[in-house]
Amino acid sequence: MILWVTTLNVLAGDTLQVEQEQPKEKLGWLRRVIRGFSYVDENYVEPQHYNWSVMLQATHTYDYYRLSTTGPEGQSVLLAPKPTVKAGPYFGWRWVFLGYTFDLKNFDVGYNSMKQEFDFSIYSAQIGADLYYRRTGSDYQIRDISMGKKQDMSKMMRVPFDGLSVGITGINLYYIFNHQRFSYPAAFAQSSIQKISCGSWMVGISYTRNSIEFDHEKLQHLLDQRLGDGVAKVDENLMFNSLEYHNTSASVGYAYNWVFARNCLFCSSLSLALAYKRTHGEPETQHVGSEGFVANNFNIDGIGRFGLVYNNMRWYAGASAIVRAYNYHTSRFAANNLFGSMNVYIGYNFGARSRYKKSKQ
Numbered sequence: 430m431i432l433w434v435t436t437l438n439v440l441a442g443d444t445l446q447v448e449q450e451q452p453k454e455k456l457g458w459l460r461r462v463i464r465g466f467s468y469v470d471e472n473y474v475e476p477q478h479y480n481w482s483v484m485l486q487a488t489h490t491y492d493y494y495r496l497s498t499t500g501p502e503g504q505s506v507l508l509a510p511k512p513t514v515k516a517g518p519y520f521g522w523r524w525v526f527l528g529y530t531f532d533l534k535n536f537d538v539g540y541n542s543m544k545q546e547f548d549f550s551i552y553s554a555q556i557g558a559d560l561y562y563r564r565t566g567s568d569y570q571i572r573d574i575s576m577g578k579k580q581d582m583s584k585m586m587r588v589p590f591d592g593l594s595v596g597i598t599g600i601n602l603y604y605i606f607n608h609q610r611f612s613y614p615a616a617f618a619q620s621s622i623q624k625i626s627c628g629s630w631m632v633g634i635s636y637t638r639n640s641i642e643f644d645h646e647k648l649q650h651l652l653d654q655r656l657g658d659g660v661a662k663v664d665e666n667l668m669f670n671s672l673e674y675h676n677t678s679a680s681v682g683y684a685y686n687w688v689f690a691r692n693c694l695f696c697s698s699l700s701l702a703l704a705y706k707r708t709h710g711e712p713e714t715q716h717v718g719s720e721g722f723v724a725n726n727f728n729i730d731g732i733g734r735f736g737l738v739y740n741n742m743r744w745y746a747g748a749s750a751i752v753r754a755y756n757y758h759t760s761r762f763a764a765n766n767l768f769g770s771m772n773v774y775i776g777y778n779f780g781a782r783s784r785y786k787k788s789k790q
Contacts, residue, residue: 469554473610475622477778478742478785482521482619484776488530489514490546492565492768493572494595496643498666499761502577506648506667508569508593513546519776523620548770550751552618555608559601559751563768567591576652576661584655592644595766597755601732603633603680603700616686616696616736619745619776623694628685633700637676639755641764643669666761674757678704678730692741698734703727706757728756746775 469476490513497505519528545564551557571588605613607629615623645668652661682700689695705727731754738747752769 468609469612469621470609473623473625473627474554474612474615475624475742477523477620478782479778479780480523480782481780482519482526482776482778484519484521484526484528484619484774485516486519486528486530486772486774487514487516489771490769491771492563492595493766494569494593494641495763495765496641496667497763497765498664499763502664503575504577504664504667505573505575506571507573508590509572510565510568511570548751550617552614552620554612554614554621555605557603557605557613559599561597561599563595563597565593565595567594569593571651577664578661580656580661582656585651588651588655590647590651592647594642596640597637597766597768599635599637599676601633601635603631603682605629605631605684611684611686613684613696613698615740616694616738617734617749619738619740619747622692622740622742623686623688626686626688628683631682631684631700633680633682633702635676635678635680635702637678637755639674639676639757639764639766641672643667643671645669672708672764674706674708676704676706676730676755678702680730680732682732684734692739694736694738694740696734696736696738700732702730702732704730704755708757708759726759728758730755743778744776745778748773 491509493507493509495505495507497503513532515530515532517528517530519526521527545562545566547560547562549560551559569590569592571585571590574582574585576582605611607627610625611627611629612621612623614620645663648667649663652663653659680700680702682698684696684698687695687697708726733752734750735752736747736749738749739745740747748771750769750771752767755766757764
């Protein structure tokens with residue numbers, strides 16, 4: 430969101446000559462930097478007119494994880510937890526929003542209290558940041574599975590599987606080049622209005638720590654129980670206890686705000702990252718070998734953002750989605766993780782700022 434800084438005018442001293450003008454006060458470097466973050470071309474972007482905002486938001490989070498092996502008899506299993514929906518009120522002052530959401534699954538008997546999720550994003554005109562912390566719990570279901578043979582695996586579909594637990598912790602920083610005319614906050618923070626369609630290139634850096642706990646014996650037990658003993662065997666390359674990789678990446682992307690009607694905006698943004706992954710795993714040594722899954726390699730990751738907003742400066746409503754894709758590949762094993770959130774919201778701004786108090790809006 431946009432941070433505004435109010436400056437003070439310095440009056441001329443009585444001891445100076447009347448015809449001599451008092452030089453303007455020079456802003457400190459910190460105030461110049463902050464002002465630069467919030468400066469926009471008002472022919473393209475209308476700044477926020479109000480200090481305060483209240484909002485009601487519902488959030489749906491999703492997570493898909495695929496573990497697979499390579500080769501002619503390669504196996505794969507796609508797992509996803511039960512859907513999570515949260516809702517709650519938010520209260521904001523300028524660029525700071527605080528709120529509380531409650532998980533609607535709390536009313537279910539099977540609610541998994543081990544699941545933890547925290548997502549925090551900052552959107553300014555010039556830079557942005559994402560912080561996220563996720564612990565998935567163990568309420569996964571098998572959504573798709575292939576054992577490398579032409580077998581009917583329909584009996585394994587939608588079967589609960591508590592042998593996988595995933596943890597993700599990360600930070601993402603990015604810079605928007607055309608920040609004076611293109612407004613990310615207009616699409617995702619509702620703190621400005623994009624007047625004319627415009628786009629911008631952006632670059633970023635990020636760090637992510639992924640951890641996987643996988644119980645392959647539970648998967649084998651399910652296969653024997655559903656298909657029959659010995660019908661399908663888990664590939665030895667999936668026989669590991671845990672896997673952890675540290676992901677450092679540099680990204681480049683493009684975002685575009687399409688103003689298709691007055692006060693109406695659709696934003697589409699995609700960034701691709703070249704990621705260096707440092708990996709360590711704990712295998713079943715009798716199967717995989719003592720070297721385990723220790724590797725250092727490069728992969729391609731991605732982040733997509735999409736937003737649909739109506740904002741007349743007083744009222745706003747819309748929906749947004751963030752999708753993150755992380756990939757890990759070696760010569761014999763791969764892990765692909767797709768996760769993110771979708772928000773639907775409605776809000777109201779009040780308390781006009783001083784320069785807009787006489788505005789009719």
